[in-house]
Amino acid sequence: MKPSSLTPATEQIIATLDGIGATDLAGDRQAQIAVAAAARRMLARIQTPFEHVLRYQIDAGIAATCQVLLDLGLWKGWTEAGGKDASLVQLVDYCSPVAPDMNLLGRLLRYLASEYVVKEVGVNMYRPTAYSLELGKPTSATTQALLVCDHHWLDSCRHMPAFLAKTGYQEPLDPVQSNYADWTPEKLTLFARMQTNPAYAVSFTGWMAGLVGYKADWTDAYDTKDLVEGFFREREKTNSSSGESSGSGTLLVDIGGSHGLDVSSLLAKHPDLPAGSLVLQDLTHVTAHARVDPDKVTVMAHDFFDPQPVRGEPGLPPARDPARLGRPGLPADPAARVGGHDARTGVSMYQAAVDTGLMFLVSARERTEGQWRLLLKSAGFRVQAIWWPAVSGTEAVIEAELCDGDDDEGEEDGGEDYNNEDEEEE
Structure with a gap:
């Protein structure tokens, strides 16, 4: 029974919101993020203060309930059974190694159905959603x-x-x-x-x-054509002066590059890059799960607080040396990223959440544009340009080069300090 206070206009708004599905924005991840963020902002505007707190409690409760069913093996068992509509009795059977009390499972599923983790299609009958099916894949x-x-x-x-x-x-x-x-x-x-x-x-x-x-693909925000052409010119010049091929050289070292998204993005744009020209570095337990072309990308276990092995001399901590391979007059590592806007207002939920997460997980933070400029200047780099993606609220690309002597660039940033140079970066 619908509330009697709803006007036809309000009912239309609700119907429109309820009608938005995954297929409406299929394939456009940035659009999905933008619409979801707008929905969250709408909730924040119309909710009472108490409902704000209640929303946080519900989110925590949903996460805990999903965890319980993960521990019970329900998500995996349901997915392996074909992910079809199932009765409560069947769902108990899908659990392994422990079969839960049926009343308990029913209460948990009704809670999850209220948040569309699963869909209630009848009395004690449930249908999985894209979310619950992903939870059925242990490595997802x-x-x-x-x-x-x-x-x-x-x-x-x-x-x-x-x-x-x-x-x-x-x-x-x-x-x-x-x-x-x-x-x-x-x-x-x-x-x-x-x-x-x-x-x-x-x-x-x-x-x-x-x-x-x-994350927006950095090669969409930054035109890598000149960078790659310059690399090939330098490579040919070196080979010509030596009279023989002296190797491919290194174009990009992705320091702390996790699974290799950035090097893979560059390689997808320039598949003719020679083997060894791209290097992915991260800790051993991370590089073990790298998702890169092993014939093209050199995967190297490396702690970015240790001396940089590619250059072969002691490296500064990453906050003071985000682009170790740059040379005067040539672009430095183009994958250094701006963590926020120059102004301290208008950041996206993603930026703010990452910044706060870095704070309570590793005592670090995302930097603003002004902080990046001062930081790079202190390490001997001149910022050439900052390339922002078409969709705001994600990350940008800093193009910087090593410079000789003093450089006044960045003084207009008002002396915004960056403090702890040795902090962990994402």
Whole structure:
């Protein structure tokens, strides 16, 4: 029975919202993100203050309920059974190794149906959705993101008020004495703890892979044609002067590149790049899951606080050396990214969430454009241009080059400090 206070116009708005489905924006990930963000902003405007808090509680409850059914093996069993409509009795049978109480399972499924994790199609009859079917794939980014909540995220969120009170509400900048290390039983930092338990590392890297959907392809924002042509000219010049082929040289080192999205994007645009010209670096447990062309990309286990092996000399920490391979007059690593806008207003949910997540997980932060300019200047780089993607609210590409001598570029940024140069970066 519908509320009697609804006007025809309001009923039409509700019908329009209910009519929007996954197929309406299929294939356009950035459009999906933009529409979802608009929906969240709409909720924030029309909800009462109490409903704001209730929304957070519901989100946490849905995540916990999904985790329970993941532990019961329901998602996997349902997907392997064909992902068809199923009765409550059948769903109990899909659980393994433990068969839950039927009343308990029914209550949990009704809760999830209210948030469209599953669809209720009859009395004690349920249909999976795209979300629940993804949870049925143990290695999917969706499943790993859910596990991240249990392994890292929720306890870090819960502990943050106590940690900030303990530190006198100072901005967390010490990656060792972090909020994360303070709550974990082992008192280890995020990356140190992941090395003690492979499951913690797998869930984190899987979650990071899922965040790719929120990133614009940097080669769409930045025209790589001149960069690649310059690389080939330098390579030919070197080979001509030596009288023989001296190897391909290195075009791009993706430092802390996770699964290899950025190097793969460049290779997709320029498939003729020679083997060895692209290098992907990250920690050992991350590079083990790299998704790159092994014939084209050199995968190298490397801690970015250690000396840079490609250059063969001691490297600065990444915050002071984000583009180690640049030479005066040539573009530096084009994959360095701007984490926010120059102004401290109007950031997207993605940017704000990543910034806060970095704070309570590793005592780090996303940088504004002004902070990046000052940081690069301190490391001897001149910013040539900043290339923003067509869809706002994601990341941008900094084009910078090594410069000789003093450079006044960046003074107009008002002296915005970047503080802790040794902080962990995403």
